[in-house]
Amino acid sequence: MARTVTLLAVATLAACPLLLLAQPEKPAKPGTPAQPDKPQTPQMPEGFDPTNMDPAVMMEMWEKANAPGPEHATLEPLIGHWDTTLKHWMGPGEPHVSHGSATNEWVLDKHYIVMHSKSDMMGKELHGMGQLGYNKTTRKYENTWSDNFSTQIMLAFGSYDASKKELTFNGSYDDPFGSGKREFRHVTRMVDKDTNVFEMYESMMPGAGPMKVLEITYKRSEGKHGVHEEHGRDHKAKPSGAN
Known part of the structure; x- marks a missing residue:
């Protein structure tokens, strides 16, 4: 799903030594960012010449x-x-807990979902936005994320497991501390019509297995938080550590 909190902010914090002791994902193996499949070459009819095709027919196709x-x-x-x-998670033991709000809506004739969020991250207000869609050419789900904690636009590719009702994405980002590419994986479980759970895992050291660094539980809200610049104004993020 969609990320409605910064992945990069958490991942950056994860570069700290304490995060090397973060909660390990029990069944997981180190993941490799998925790359979009090479588009299949369309099988054009013999003699097909798009330069001589009626523009209206071309548009319809x-x-x-x-x-x-x-x-x-x-x-x-x-x-x-x-x-x-x-x-x-900043180390072993109980995780750091905070609260916020999110709005996901269809845009561009239901071709994409735009995600807006507001939350608290280590006592600072975090605003983020993402885009989610399905690329019919590569047959992959695609997800972007950006926020006010970073200057990177993160990109991940994924797939959907209907038997588990799970979206799984793999990607990488450039470590702002200069250690090169860092790989991550995130999973969204559609628990029921009013609940979704997002989990992020990251390999913190070469050869180490992925560690769980972030979990977000989404509960459907009766209120309308708003989107774009108005998002979050009527829904204050609770103080860091509040339950």
Whole structure:
């Protein structure tokens, strides 16, 4: 799902020595960022010449090839206004807990979901936004994320497991401390119509297994938090550590 809290902020904090002791993911193996499949070469009819095609026919073909499909409908449970509870681990023991809000909405004729969030991160107000969609050419889900804690636009590619109702994404980012690329994986479980759970894992050291550094529980909210610049104004993030 969609990330409604900064992945990079948590990952940056994870570079601290204490985070090397973060909660290990029990069954996981170190992941490798998934790369989009190479687009399949379209099988054009013999003698096909797009330069001589009627523009209206060409547009009709384009729209049909790029119309939202069942893969987009899979994302419908993520739409709405949410109250969020965030947990991130700075070492062994209990996680740091904070609260916030999020809004996910369809845009561009239901081709993409735009995500806006507001929360508290180590006593500072965090605003973030992301985009989620399904690329029919590569047959991969694609996710971007950016926020006011970083200057990177993070990109991840993923797939959906219908039997588990899970979206799993893999990606990488450039470590702001100069240690090169850092790999991450995040999973969103659609628990029920009013609950989603997001978990992020990251390999902190070469050869080490991924560690759980972030968990977000989304509970559907009756109120409307708003989006864009208005998002969060009517829903104050609770102080860091509040339950």
